[in-house]
Amino acid sequence: MDCIAGVSRKPWSLPFTAEPQEVASLRRIMRLHLGLWGLHGVIDAAQLCVSELASNVIRHVGTGTPATLVVSMSGTRVRIEVHDSDTRALPVFLDAGLDAESGRGMALVTAVTDRWGVQLQADQKMTWCELPTGLPSAEGHSGGARVSRVEALLGGYGGEQERLWLAGAGAVAVVEEAAIDVLVDVLHWLRAHGRDADEALDRAQTRFEVEAEDTEVLATRGNEEDSGHVSR
Structure with missing residues (x-):
């Protein structure tokens, strides 16, 4: 049982449309779910990641693209996935300068996560990242x-x-x-x-x-x- 009574850390998913106004909603939902999971320490980093992954779809695939956010536990890490239907536009790490107005998205994700990557399938791609929680086990807590x-x-x-x-x-x-x-x-x-x-x-x-x-x-x-x- 988790540190929040009666709430198990089961995977959840949320379809969304890649629109700028949707990013704030995704951040709020991420905060809510991680709070219920008792993972307050990773909320800020998780919100940053979901913002960048969703914004990548908007910038590189196109506004209005149907996408899906999936959040789960991968061992003791929080795993965040964004699925979209375009298998051509792949996120990459750009060594952008501190003053650059773009190109730093995945650099920020790299800085706050243990790892990230892209998986291609026949009809979609999935961009994912995993955040360390400091939990002793997937069912544990940091208390x-x-x-x-x-x-x-x-x-x-x-x-x-x-x-x-x-x-x-x-x-x-x-x-x-x-x-x-x-x-x-x-x-x-x-x-x-x-x-x-x-x-x-x-x-x-x-x-x-x-x-x-x-x-x-x-x-x-x-x-x-x-x-x-x-x-x-």
């Missing part, structure tokens, strides 16, 4: 051992909540309520054993803020290192 332990707890907490966990629509809100129930029960347990619940909350909040800050610093440092050394 670490603490998040894993809580999900194991919430997955079977409260009987009725367990059935609602798999409900789909509104699942995030349902599981949030289950998490609050767990916190309340823990506070009752502390009080029943003569402990100060408010003090425990304050200590937990302080520890959480310190760990969250440390995680953010490490993630920023890792991104800075990766920006100067991207593996292909």
Whole structure:
């Protein structure tokens, strides 16, 4: 089960028409789906990629071309594909200068992805790229051992909540309520054993803020290192 309750990272596809106004819609949809998948850290890069792949169809195949966006997991990577019907106009890497007004699209894709490529078929081509997520597995998440332990707890907490966990629509809100129930029960347990619940909350909040800050610093440092050394 993923870090977002009841939402599996199943492949999805969306037909679209290669029009400039469609690019913003594709970016919004990408943000929504990756957010539901719990992959907030790759949203910006994924939006850049879908913008460039869709814009390539507009520029090199033609406005109004029918196309399809496909998003899936490839191991621990997010795989983004754009399919169109033209097998002649192939995207290429151009070593464009920083001041160039065009030609930098696939260079940007190259910079933020692990790899990209083009596959030709008899009646269509598919341009794809794959983004690293840092997940331990395709079904995992980047929350670490603490998040894993809580999900194991919430997955079977409260009987009725367990059935609602798999409900789909509104699942995030349902599981949030289950998490609050767990916190309340823990506070009752502390009080029943003569402990100060408010003090425990304050200590937990302080520890959480310190760990969250440390995680953010490490993630920023890792991104800075990766920006100067991207593996292909």
